[in-house]
Amino acid sequence: QVQLVESGGGVVQPGTSLSLSCAASGFTFKNYAMHWVRQAPGKGLEWVAVISYDGSNIYYADSVKGRFTISRDNSKNTLYLQMNSLRAEDTAVYFCAKDRVNYQVLYELDYWGQGTLVTVSS
Amino acid sequence: DTQMTQSPSSLSAGVGDRVTITCRASQYVSNYLAWFQQKPGKAPKSLIYAASTLQSGVSSKFSGSGSGTDFTLTISNLQPEDFATYYCQQYHIFPPTFGQGTKVEIK
Numbered sequence: 001q002v003q004l005v006e007s008g009g010g011v012v013q014p015g016t017s018l019s020l021s022c023a024a025s026g027f028t029f030k031n032y033a034m035h036w037v038r039q040a041p042g043k044g045l046e047w048v049a050v051i052s053y054d055g056s057n058i059y060y061a062d063s064v065k066g067r068f069t070i071s072r073d074n075s076k077n078t079l080y081l082q083m084n085s086l087r088a089e090d091t092a093v094y095f096c097a098k099d100r101v102n103y104q105v106l107y108e109l110d111y112w113g114q115g116t117l118v119t120v121s122s
Numbered sequence: 123d124t125q126m127t128q129s130p131s132s133l134s135a136g137v138g139d140r141v142t143i144t145c146r147a148s149q150y151v152s153n154y155l156a157w158f159q160q161k162p163g164k165a166p167k168s169l170i171y172a173a174s175t176l177q178s179g180v181s182s183k184f185s186g187s188g189s190g191t192d193f194t195l196t197i198s199n200l201q202p203e204d205f206a207t208y209y210c211q212q213y214h215i216f217p218p219t220f221g222q223g224t225k226v227e228i229k
Contacts, residue, residue, distance in 0.1 A: 037166075045158075045166065045209055045220040061217050095165055107213035108156060110177060112165040 002026040002111040004096050009116030016086055022079040022096030030074035033099035036081050038092035052105050086120045093117050124149045124212055128221035134229040139200045143224045145193045145210035154214035157186055157195045161206045
């Protein structure tokens with residue numbers, strides 16, 4: 001079965017960096033676009049970024065553009081999110097999610113990981 | 123960005139009830155609309171995509187309808203495991219955006 005396991009969250013100070021990982025299994029990772037979605041404590045869902053199956057297409061939400069970098073290593077079945085210049089408003093649970101259809105970026109999120117909490121606080 | 127407005131924000135219902143949640147988009151999104159269920163401390167679970175197509179493995183007690191700007195999620199025969207927060211998401215216009223959520227609570 002599809003499994004997505006995020007890691008790397010923690011407590012960091014404003015202005016610093018953090019890197020998240022998402023280990024995928026149970027499907028052919030290299031064939032699917034992958035997303036990051038976040039949820040601030042007690043709030044709703046906010047889409048963050050997407051990377052196409054081969055890494056050739058990448059898109060970001062305006063709120064993170066220029067500060068966050070999404071990447072993937074298809075040989076390791078792993079998705080990454082490098083977060084720089086972190087702000088208090090980046091505090092959230094970060095979920096990785098799989099796109100439903102292979103080889104396309106549809107933004108149809110069919111499987112999600114359990115999430116990893118990032119807290120930005122001084 | 124395309125604003126997605128869900129109503130109600132919360133509702134109370136009893137076991138066995140049928141409930142309907144509405145999602146309205148601020149712009150035309152065709153049928154590029156998904157519904158998710160989220161329980162406290164858990165990941166969202168995909169229920170429906172393309173406005174009315176049930177995700178594989180999801181119970182047929184969930185149904186979706188609508189197109190354009192107005193959509194509904196209906197849950198029939200509400201059971202204890204259905205009490206959760208439900209979100210809609212449009213993916214026709216970049217960036218994809220979610221509704222604020224509808225919390226379904228036990229009456």
